[in-house]
Amino acid sequence: MNLIFLGQQGAGKGTFAQYISEKKGYVQIGAGDLLRAEINAESETGKKVKEIINAGKLVSDEIIAELVAKKIEKEKNKGIILDGFPRTLKQAELLEGILEKLNLKIKAVINFSVSDEITFERIGGRLNCKNCGKVFHKKFLPPKEEGKCDECGGDLITRDDDKREAIKQRLEAYKEQTKPLINFYKEKGLLKEFNAEPIFEELKPDFEKLIEEIENK
């Protein structure tokens, strides 16, 4: 049972992936985590990746695909959930080659959808403590005293990344990249839409039902 999770920022696909991985013993494979692991291990690839990122450039689809391929090969006897990969049509094509070589198949692609307003609310509401880094949320996890960290009393700020204009830019880039990807999987008959607008706790039963449907297909 191998799955791909898609979804724009704030859709919570990482939360769903983590939840079902823990419950069912799947392995969650996130492209971002793999890149960070290489950098921390100071491997040859890690050093290359660090240079690219420090230069403000994007890590190529080939490098990401290579790391994902290694990880899939290692975990192929368990079910895998790809979270954050593929992100482009090019990556999806590279993934096809990886799976073919390992004689694996994707059983379904779940697209977790939310409106842009939900994205702005979930991401734009984040507050970070300037002092200790603890994360709060204006609506979902407000601090006891406005503007102050519960832990250390430090000032709470909105990171530049979480400001409306920055979120808007990331959303536009995401949509432009993933539209062809969504069509690619729709044409293969693999795409499942999942409305992720309500809060996670409310969605759990529907989500579990969907996973069971896919398992029994």
Ligand SMILES: [Zn+2]
């Ligand atoms: Zn703090």
